[in-house]
Amino acid sequence: MRDGINMARRSIPTVALVTSEFWPQGDFVAGAAGMPDIPRLQLPHPVAGSGHDSMSELADEIAPRLVALLQSSSEPDNQSDSANQPA
Numbered sequence: 001m002r003d004g005i006n007m008a009r010r011s012i013p014t015v016a017l018v019t020s021e022f023w024p025q026g027d028f029v030a031g032a033a034g035m036p037d038i039p040r041l042q043l044p045h046p047v048a049g050s051g052h053d054s055m056s057e058l059a060d061e062i063a064p065r066l067v068a069l070l071q072s073s074s075e076p077d078n079q080s081d082s083a084n085q086p087a
Helices: 002-009 020-032 052-070
Strands: 016-019 040-043
Touching (some): 002 016
16 A cells, blocks of 8 residues: 555556455555545455465456556446455
8 A cells, every 4th residue: 555655646657456354454544644545456365375376367357457447447446336345
């Protein structure tokens, strides 16, 4: 979150990747930093340690959404009902 916030403050298009386990903390950090609407994409938890194949599959799955979010042609998870659902 903090990296994404720092990039967004420099006007660099940003989408923060946050796992479902840490989604509430992401809300808190974004709000505390004064950027509650920073675009976020919710990932399943855990990602780390899930193995190369699993991470590659997840990357393939989320890449189109990331590109769409960066092009502002899609709605981030923190702006939709899916943000309140476990991934």
